[in-house]
Amino acid sequence: MSDTTSTLSVPRPRAQAPASAVAATSGAALDEAIALTRNLKLPHIRRALTEIVPVAKAQRWDPAEVVRALLAKEAAGRNASNLRTRRQHAAFPTGKTFHIWNEDASSIPVPTQSALRTLEWVGRRENLCVVGPSGTGKSHFCEALGQAAVDAGMSVTWFTIEDLGALVRRHRVDDSVSKAVARITRTDLIIVDDIGLLPISPDAAEGFYRLVDAASERRSPAVSSNLHPAGFDEIMPKTLATATVDRLLHHAHVAVTQGDSHRLNEATTGRGVVPLN
Incomplete structure (x- = not known):
């Protein structure tokens, strides 16, 4: 058995990304989310994203709360739209x-x-x-x-x-x-x-x-x-x-x-x- 002591390699801590890079990533993610709402036909979530996301970040909302708030906006918007359609049809x-x-x-x-x-x-x-x-x-x-x-x-x-x-x-x-x-x-x-x-x-x-x-x-x-x-x-x-x-x-x-x-x-x-x- 060799008496040579092996040295464990410890990963170097990653340098923190600049604030501008974080903002760019966040903006890109938001743009992608908006594009997805168009593809999935979720217009009320799309309109709510720019309002809810900044508030959620600032107040450190639980992710489940963000999802709930966005889905609630979509449900309320659809209900209002359906109501208008039914009234016009009548x-x-x-x-x-x-x-x-x-x-x-x-x-x-x-x-x-x-x-x-x-x-x-x-x-x-x-x-x-x-x-x-x-x-x-x-x-x-x-x-x-x-x-x-x-x-x-x-x-x-x-x-x-x-x-x-x-x-x-x-x-x-x-x-x-x-x-x-x-x-x-x-x-x-x-x-x-x-x-x-x-x-x-x-x-x-x-x-x-x-x-x-x-x-x-x-x-x-x-x-x-x-x-x-x-x-x-x-x-x-x-x-x-x-x-x-x-x-x-x-x-x-x-x-x-x-x-x-x-x-x-x-x-x-x-x-x-x-x-x-």
Whole structure:
């Protein structure tokens, strides 16, 4: 055995990188992260990176906290984007919500209003008919329910009865009416407004029947009407009216509004406009 003593080599400590080099590396990493968010379609994380990364470095966040904060930004951004898309798709006519709704001024009993506002009936695929004279809040109540449904993550579509007639005429050209109605009934809540003021055109009557039939026990149609559904045979062909009402009133809630027109009351008391100077 050799008596020569072996010498262990001890690694030399690395020289600390200059601050400028650290900054350059950090900048390159951030640029790469931004590029990856583009590739992975994470726009809300991309916008948050330049805000969150410097704060995380300065405050020495745990890496898991950085990930959580970035994912939270992406989730919140997507939720807001989806909400805007659902509201645009609904095509509400005026933007009325329950924020400007006076439940005590409505002739619909307050417990009924509260039950309908839970939207549990939409989850159960039940129908809604809001019936009463013009100006008693039918359209406002239906639109506010639709807005609440959008806020709750549901999909909503809004039609007038003549919109359905136009849809039938447009799709009859290539015999795609059934497909068009099927697309509509992918929506959770389908609102048809303003029935009963005028006779319904044959195309609108057909579209209304097709919609109610396709949605029956699958989706929730909600209609507002000056005329009770039992009297729809006065404004549309009796055969179609009977078949439509049979399906519409099955598993339906009927809310009746009464009284004078809110619009007329505002007009006669000068509350409908800003007073002229």
